[in-house]
Amino acid sequence: MKYLNYFIQFILTIxxxxxxxxxxxxxxxxxxxxxxxxxxxFFRPKKTIHSNIKRVYxxxxxxxxxxxxxxxxxxxxxxxxxxxxxxEFRSGKLSQNIEIxxxxxxxxxxxxxxxxxxxxxxxxxxxxxxxxLEKSGINLCAxxxxxxxxxxxxxxxxxxxxxxxxxxxxxxxxxxxKLISFKxxxxxxxxxxxxxxxxxxxxxxxxxxxxxxxxxxxxxxxxNIPIVPIYIERVAGLKFKICINEPVYFSKExxxxxxxxxxxxxxxxxxxxxPDQWIWSHNRWK
Numbered sequence: 279m280k281y282l283n284y285f286i287q288f289i290l291t292i293x294x295x296x297x298x299x300x301x302x303x304x305x306x307x308x309x310x311x312x313x314x315x316x317x318x319x320f321f322r323p324k325k326t327i328h329s330n331i332k333r334v335y336x337x338x339x340x341x342x343x344x345x346x347x348x349x350x351x352x353x354x355x356x357x358x359x360x361x362x363x364x365x366e367f368r369s370g371k372l373s374q375n376i377e378i379x380x381x382x383x384x385x386x387x388x389x390x391x392x393x394x395x396x397x398x399x400x401x402x403x404x405x406x407x408x409x410x411l412e413k414s415g416i417n418l419c420a421x422x423x424x425x426x427x428x429x430x431x432x433x434x435x436x437x438x439x440x441x442x443x444x445x446x447x448x449x450x451x452x453x454x455x456k457l458i459s460f461k462x463x464x465x466x467x468x469x470x471x472x473x474x475x476x477x478x479x480x481x482x483x484x485x486x487x488x489x490x491x492x493x494x495x496x497x498x499x500x501x502n503i504p505i506v507p508i509y510i511e512r513v514a515g516l517k518f519k520i521c522i523n524e525p526v527y528f529s530k531e532x533x534x535x536x537x538x539x540x541x542x543x544x545x546x547x548x549x550x551x552x553p554d555q556w557i558w559s560h561n562r563w564k
Contacts, residue, residue: 281428288429295362303372306359307516314355315348322559330558334484334549349554353512357403360516361434364441368409372516376406380522383506384414393464394506394525395494399472399545400557402512408443408468410520411508419445419460421453421469421493443468449475457493461501468508469493472545474562481538484546488563495537498528507544511552 298306324347331343366372387394396418398407408420420443425431438446445460447453457467474489481490494505504525513519526544528537549556 284427284429287427288433291430292433294358298359298362303360303363303366304516306362307356310355310359311352312355314351314358318351318354318559319347326561327558330560330562331553333486333563334553346554347558350556350558353402353555354557354559356512357405360403361405361437364405364409364437367406368413368441375517376410377513377517377519378410378522379519380524381414383522383524384411384416387466387506388415391464392466393461393501393503394466395497395503396466396468396506396508397471397494397541397544398468398508398510399470399548400560401548401552402510402518402555404470404510405438405442406518407508407510407520409441411466411468412443417463417465418443419447419457419465419467421447421449421457421467423449423473454493461497467497471541472549472556472562473560474564479535479538481535481542483542483562484549486563488542490538490542492534492538494541495528495534498532498537499530499534502530504528505541507548509548509551512555 294310298310301309327347327350328340328343331346332338335342360367363370363372367376386392396407396411398404408418412418420438422438425434435446445465447456447460461467469491471491471494473491475491476489478489478491480487482488483490497503498505504527506525507523509521509523511519511521526540528540
């Protein structure tokens with residue numbers, strides 16, 4: 279029964295993607311954003327989203343919470359529709375819609391054949407970050423969490439490998455072995471650090487403990503390489519700005535806990551820049 283439901287979801291998603299292709303990127307992005315504003319709350323508990331926002335903004339009024347939640351769902355819907363246009367973002371007419379701040383940092387990494395760890399969170403259209411890194415000539419592998427729906431996951435994975443980053447690594451033990459193999463070949467790594475992970479450690483995040491991945495810290499200690507924070511925001515419609523920050527260096531002697539805490543501080547600053555473009559629906563502090 280579970281797989282039947284997954285297959286039905288897969289068919290409905292494919293039909294939506296075909297419809298989006300017919301509409302084109304601009305109209306489908308706007309339409310999908312409005313649709314998700316309406317249907318999103320039926321898939322994720324409003325209580326969780328509102329509770330998460332209040333953890334970060336304790337004195338926020340309910341009107342502003344509702345506004346942030348609505349804009350979050352709108353952005354979520356836009357990302358869903360825009361997934362079908364990754365080829366245009368990579369090398370087509372939409373590639374001109376992405377402003378890059380800090381491209382010189384990427385050029386320095388590339389020209390010196392450096393290995394780094396790119397970290398970020400699920401902001402705006404987060405898929406575009408790894409896409410731009412690989413497009414810039416960075417030898418990259420990207421860590422991702424597979425979808426529960428195996429039919430959809432296979433479809434999404436093919437698109438990611440073709441247009442976003444060809445070296446995709448699934449989270450988990452098997453993925454960790456593959457990651458070490460890529461690191462030994464001098465590939466940089468890109469991953470999101472804003473999701474709760476059962477194998478992580480409790481780290482401070484907005485003054486509360488949250489299970490946080492230790493993969494960046496472990497890579498720092500094993501390979502003695504820097505962290506490069508990267509951030510994306512939706513400026514308007516299909517226009518984006520990606521900011522590449524200066525590398526952050528840690529000593530190999532620095533503890534995993536200290537490194538992880540410091541990275542969460544960086545993530546906090548990203549969240550408060552554009553709170554309506556972060557995905558609040560994950561139960562981050564569970």
